Amino acid sequence: MKILVVxxxxxxxxxxxxxxxYGLNDLGHEVEVLTGxxxxxxxxxxxxxxxxxxxxxxxxxxxxxxxxxxxRGNSGGFRLFLNYISFVFFASIxxxxxxxxxxxxxxxxxxxxxxxxxxxxxxxxxxAKPFLWVHDLWPESLKDAxxxxxxxxxxxxxxxxxxxxxxxxxxxxxxxxxxxxxxxQGVSKNKILYYPYYAxxxxxxxxxxxxxxxxxxxxxxxxxxxxxxxxxxFDTIISAANIVRKKKNNINxxxxxxxxxxxxxxxxxxxxxxxxNFKFLGSFPPEKMSDYFACADALLVxxxxxxxxxxxxxxxxxxxxxxxKPIIGSVDGVCSDIILKSKSGYASPSENSKMLSTSIxxxxxxxxxxxxxxxxxxxxxxxxxxxRNKLLLKLIDIFKA
Numbered sequence: 001m002k003i004l005v006v007x008x009x010x011x012x013x014x015x016x017x018x019x020x021x022y023g024l025n026d027l028g029h030e031v032e033v034l035t036g037x038x039x040x041x042x043x044x045x046x047x048x049x050x051x052x053x054x055x056x057x058x059x060x061x062x063x064x065x066x067x068x069x070x071x072r073g074n075s076g077g078f079r080l081f082l083n084y085i086s087f088v089f090f091a092s093i094x095x096x097x098x099x100x101x102x103x104x105x106x107x108x109x110x111x112x113x114x115x116x117x118x119x120x121x122x123x124x125x126x127x128a129k130p131f132l133w134v135h136d137l138w139p140e141s142l143k144d145a146x147x148x149x150x151x152x153x154x155x156x157x158x159x160x161x162x163x164x165x166x167x168x169x170x171x172x173x174x175x176x177x178x179x180x181x182x183x184x185q186g187v188s189k190n191k192i193l194y195y196p197y198y199a200x201x202x203x204x205x206x207x208x209x210x211x212x213x214x215x216x217x218x219x220x221x222x223x224x225x226x227x228x229x230x231x232x233x234f235d236t237i238i239s240a241a242n243i244v245r246k247k248k249n250n251i252n253x254x255x256x257x258x259x260x261x262x263x264x265x266x267x268x269x270x271x272x273x274x275x276x277n278f279k280f281l282g283s284f285p286p287e288k289m290s291d292y293f294a295c296a297d298a299l300l301v302x303x304x305x306x307x308x309x310x311x312x313x314x315x316x317x318x319x320x321x322x323x324x325k326p327i328i329g330s331v332d333g334v335c336s337d338i339i340l341k342s343k344s345g346y347a348s349p350s351e352n353s354k355m356l357s358t359s360i361x362x363x364x365x366x367x368x369x370x371x372x373x374x375x376x377x378x379x380x381x382x383x384x385x386x387x388r389n390k391l392l393l394k395l396i397d398i399f400k401a
Contacts, residue, residue, distance in 0.1 A: 001399060002030045002101065004126065006118050007108035008069075008087050010035035011059050012046055014286060016315065017108040019200045022060050023392045032063045032102075034094060034118070036087045039071040041258070065098060067091035074260075084112040091118050095125050102128045104399050111136040116164035123167075131399070132164070133172040133195065137181050140308040162186060170398065177311035177334045193398060197315050198391040202287045203322035205379060208294045216295050217279060219250035220364050222328065223296035225289060226316045228259030233304040236330050238268055239353030241277050244360055251364060253300070255280045256292060286319075293323040297371065298345065298363055302330040305350040313338065321382035326374035328363060330356040342381035344374050 003024060009015045010033050025031045037054070038046040048054065049066070057064050069087040073079040095118070105128050107119035116132055123130040138161045165171060165187050172195035173179060179192050228234060237253065244251050255278060262280075269278050284292065293299060299320040303309040310333030317335055320327050327345035329336060336347040346363060348355035363371075 001103050001396075003032070003104045003106055003399070004098075004100075004102040004122060004128070005031060005033045005106045005108065006035075006091070006115060006122060007033065008036050008084075008091075008112070008115050009040055009108075009110070010038070010064060013038045013040045015108075015110065016197055016200070019388075020108075020392070020395075021062055023388065024395070025060070025062055027392060027396065029396070032065070032098075032100065034065045034067065034091055034098070034122075036067050036069040036091070037071075039069075039083075043072050043074040045071055065094055067094045084114050088114050088117050092121050095122050100126075102126045104128055105130040106399075107132045109134050109136070111138075113138040113161050113164060116168070120164070120167045129170075130168055131170045131172060132168045133174070134178060134182075135174045135197075137178065137308050137311065140181070158185075165191075172398070175311055175313045175334050181311055195395065195398065196313060196386060196391070197318050198386045198388045199318040199322040199382065200286065201388055203290055203319045205324035205375075206290045206294045209291050212291045213295045215281065216254060217252045219252050220248075220298075221252050221254050221296050222298050222300050222360060223254040223256065223293065224300040224302070225256040225292070225319075226314075228255070228257050228262040228265060230261055231304055231309070232259075232261070233302050233330065233351055234261060234265045235268070236351050236353045236356060237300070237302055238265070238272065238274065240330070240356040240360065241274055242272055243354060243357035245274070245277055247357075247361055248364060251277070251360060253278045254292075254296060256283060256289070258283050289319065290323050293320070293325050296325060298326040298328050298360075299323070300328050300330075301335065302356075303332070303335070303350055305332060309333065309335075309350065318382065318386045321378045321386065324375045324379035324382075326363065326371055327378060328356070328359050338381070342377055344378035344381060 005021055007017045011018045021031050021033060037049045051068055054066050067087060068090040070082045072083040105119050105122045107116055107130060109115050109132055119130045119132060138157055162185055169191060170193060171191050172193050174196050176194045182192055183189055241253055269275060301314060301316055313334055327339050329339045329347040330350055331347060332350045339345050339347040346359035348359050
């Protein structure tokens with residue numbers, strides 16, 4: 001099967017579509033990728049890329065067509081809008097210069113949903129069936145994560161989103177709860193299939209390495225990994241840490257990752273004199289993360305309270321489960337359901353710092369055996385629901401149906 005994957009993001013940008021393409025290629029399918037010049041999350045082109053260089057390249061045996069776009073910058077707002085629209089414009093033109101035939105068009109749509117237009121055009125040019133993999137719910141995500149409140153703008157985005165959905169016969173969703181939202185948008189239930197993220201094979205249970213362990217402070221270490229942004233509700237974590245330190249002084253919060261909110265978070269931690277309770281390690285390649293997870297006592301996931309996050313499975317959850325460690329969540333909806341159903345840890349409502357602190361203190365009193373059991377439950381649930389090879393084969397079955 002020859003598949004054209006359309007994604008605004010691809011290696012060296014760190015998105016799970018990378019591994020999915022490699023996996024399909026390894027299973028004997030011919031995969032080619034139409035993507036942009038890498039600029040996420042830095043906001044500027046990566047070294048070696050510019051408007052005039054690397055129009056095509058081969059990455060891990062996959063031919064990659066690079067479309068021009070306006071880098072996203074660091075200011076958000078209008079610059080981000082230009083980034084999204086410029087990719088749609090230039091990638092659509094690029095399609096006419098790809099002299100190949102494809103059996104399927106697979107569109108990866110984390111955000112923005114505008115990438116769906118490219119898949120529609122590609123399906124016409126190549127006369128191939130398009131599939132849309134939805135990871136973000138527009139316009140809801142613009143309100144909750146992007147802070148956009150203008151009703152006219154949101155109304156126009158809503159119409160655009162409905163138009164995109166209309167042209168796809170099959171829409172894959174990363175969370176089962178997305179079904180209810182899409183049906184409210186007028187999408188037929190028969191078009192919607194649940195297809196979740198999986199965690200790459202390098203997320204696994206490993207023994208703690210002394211070199212990594214030496215970085216961690218003494219005491220109970222709760223590790224957060226991922227984007228440090230508004231959506232992650234770090235104020236809840238900080239407030240919980242403030243409550244926890246008054247009851248137990250040996251609990252540490254290890255933070256791995258970067259993000260727009262990081263500096264504000266660090267300043268707030270300083271104002272509350274919590275520097276001894278937090279340790280920021282920076283960011284590391286995904287391939288190294290299991291080594292850090294192994295040295296933590298529990299892994300932390302938090303999201304702000306909103307409709308969209310109740311429906312979403314955050315990508316880090318699969319990585320946490322795969323690593324076989326207990327999970328503590330300050331989350332609502334489907335993410336909370338998974339933590340509780342898998343018996344892998346504790347879940348409290350989003351933005352409730354008091355209940356999060358209660359979960360952390362409760363966890364601190366567990367025996368070593370009880371903590372190990374939570375970790376084992378996490379890994380078992382991952383193997384049942386989110387294992388890589390199972391989901392790659394499921395995707396091939398979807399293409400063939």
